[in-house]
Amino acid sequence: MLEQAADIDRLIDEAERIGVVGSPSSTSELALDVLASAADKKLVGEFGLFRFRQDGKNHYALGQITEVKLRNVWHEDPTMRSLIRQRGRVDAVSERQDTHQGEMTVSAVFARDGSNYRPSILGTVPATGTPICLVDDRVLDALLAPYRNQLFYLGRVYGSTPKLPLWFKHFGHGPDGAGEAYHLGIFGKTGSGKSVLAKMILLAYARYPQMAMLVLDPQGEFAKDLRGEPTGEFRLPMNDVLRRLGKPTKVLSVRDLVLDRWELFAQILYESPFFEQLSVPKGENRELACQTLADRLRRAKVHLRDLHTRDAFDKAWQLLGEEQIQKVFYRSESSRARFQSMYEEADPDQFYNAYWRPVTWLFREDRKDAQKVDSLLYQLLVPKEKEGTRPLMVIDLSEEQARKASGDVSSLPLFGGNADVQDQPTMLWNETIQALVVKRLLEGIRSAAEAAYKESRSLNTVV
Ligand SMILES: Nc1ncnc2c1ncn2[C@@H]1O[C@H](COP(=O)(O)OP(=O)(O)OP(=O)(O)O)[C@@H](O)[C@H]1O
Ligand SMILES: [Mg+2]
Incomplete structure (x- = not known):
């Protein structure tokens, strides 16, 4: 020395x-x-x-x-x-x-x-x-x-030759810890290298086994890297580096997620073509209709995970036919009459298969390897007993994965009769639903963080 x-x-x-x-x-x-x-x-x-x-x-x-x-x-x-x-x-x-x-x-x-x-x-x-x-x-x-x-190098000093030494400390305590969480933002125009930089920073944090890492991946580009299909010119060997660091990684797609909130059901139903097909345009009336339907189903002791069944649909369909319920979302008699005539003309089989199942699929718990948002966050946030390690989890929320999981919903053959055909999973996916799912994940993290804060623990998690 x-x-x-x-x-x-x-x-x-x-x-x-x-x-x-x-x-x-x-x-x-x-x-x-x-x-x-x-x-x-x-x-x-x-x-x-x-x-x-x-x-x-x-x-x-x-x-x-x-x-x-x-x-x-x-x-x-x-x-x-x-x-x-x-x-x-x-x-x-x-x-x-x-x-x-x-x-x-x-x-x-x-x-x-x-x-x-x-x-x-x-x-x-x-x-x-x-x-x-x-x-x-x-x-x-x-x-x-x-x-x-402790040092990590992301590159050289701008326009020069020395490697720029940087510290990326985890958010917990101890010699390698910063003792608090840091927020980072990467801004730049399209193609300026934001994603690559984000991945490199991710690798810097991946060195800490105790740090939990969650990537919400709307385009699926992080997931591709981890599946060993790197994108872009700059081939960052994410997989190799993570393996060498011994960081457990897990890539999930939307089809692995089970949604678990009634309000999400109401919101996704709102986004779906279900009420469009009954001539209820987007707006306050449709919002009320979705909330009321969700509320009534819940009160009728229908479980979220069973929403996809024909029984649950039949219950919902019956509820929609009740004047008392129609009055909640259509006050005027003429609107109700119009709705009633659409309702009577509609084919329930078609509504079930084409519009109800794609929405309720997201709430099914009997899908292979799928897990509820809360249990997924538990896996992320609660350290493995002995080693105290926590994983890097990527949730691929891309439309591509959603489509892969279910086939294109719009091109699915309509089929009546057998309601529980497991190998015909259908799901509804678009940007708004993606945003709702992200919101659900973040709410889960926020409540975990609040609970940790009350016990003076740090979540030590980078999202
Ligand atoms: N440090 C680097 N050295 C060489 N090539 C790089 C570097 N960083 C990024 N690239 C390459 O530049 C291209 C754009 O990078 P990247 O995808 O990270 O940009 P971006 O800012 O995320 O773009 P977008 O706004 O479209 O998401 C990619 O082909 C990438 O591989
Ligand atoms: Mg990018």
């Missing part, structure tokens, strides 16, 4: 000097007087490093150069300006009298403590003339050696 400490001073002495601390400087932003030898270098975005004394100890400050300004006071002089206007330049002044001043934002400070480096702050401004040098990988490696196991 002592060797390492010496190393850093040697590396700094050997590193390329680009400038010195100038004036005015503050603890948040330093002025950098650029040396003539470095004036024609690309400096913006580069990492600079300087050594200074604070509280009798050697300190090392790392920062990024954010701006370079050129100044030549002679060129600003009115007489000179008119000369320059005529001649283009004044040899004694142009270029020669140029000064370049950069701005540097300090991002990390380390104090040398015996043979070790510990994080510190810039508590004073170093003297003008303090040399600033360019950082390369060797300097970073030496300085960050004690943290080697």
Whole structure:
């Protein structure tokens, strides 16, 4: 370790000097007087490093150069300006009298403590003339050696060569924990690399066995990666890395989910063509009709998981024929009369097969390998007994998977009679239903988080 400490001073002495601390400087932003030898270098975005004394100890400050300004006071002089206007330049002044001043934002400070480096702050401004040098990988490696196991590299410093060291700590406590959750956002235009970056960050967190990870995957692109069908040019070997990290992974699709809330049933029925076909357009009336139907079925002790049966449908159909119920969603007699005539003309067999089953399929519990949202979240959030490991779970919510699971609903042959044909699963899926399912998952997480918070536990989960 002592060797390492010496190393850093040697590396700094050997590193390329680009400038010195100038004036005015503050603890948040330093002025950098650029040396003539470095004036024609690309400096913006580069990492600079300087050594200074604070509280009798050697300190090392790392920062990024954010701006370079050129100044030549002679060129600003009115007489000179008119000369320059005529001649283009004044040899004694142009270029020669140029000064370049950069701005540097300090991002990390380390104090040398015996043979070790510990994080510190810039508590004073170093003297003008303090040399600033360019950082390369060797300097970073030496300085960050004690943290080697915690560092993660997503890429290089923007437009430059050193690898940018980053910390991705899990959200729990302990030496590798941040002690609180961090929210991250990745923004950028289409094709700028957001998804790839998100996957890399995911891998950074996947190093922690105790961290639970849930990916809600609307396009199915994370699921593809984990199934070993990477997309895009940049082939990130997600699967290999996760396997090597020993992170258990699980990819689920919508067909593996069983929905478990009456209000979801009402909302999905609303989105479905069921009431469209009875000439109840989207709006308040249809909303009331769906809520009432769900409510009455529940009161009639029909279970959500049995909604797909012909019996349950028959019950629902009967309820819709009752004037007392029609009055809830159609107040005026003329509207009710119109509805009643549509209802009487409709073929219940067709309604059951084409419109009722695709909606209620999502609530069936007897589907192979399918599980309820709550039990799925339990698997995600509750650690495996001994090892304390928690998985990375991807829920593929793409339309492609939904269609694969059920065949295209619109092209399904209509079949009457046998209501429980298991190998003819039909399900309804669209963006709104996708959003409802995401909402259900997030509500589950939120209530788990609330419960954990009450017990002063951290969920230590990245979503
Ligand atoms: N660091 C990288 N190096 C090389 N190629 C990359 C890198 N990051 C992304 N790519 C490639 O660039 C393309 C777009 O990346 P990506 O899909 O991550 O972008 P995006 O911002 O998520 O796009 P969208 O807005 O369409 O979702 C892909 O082909 C990807 O493989
Ligand atoms: Mg993307």
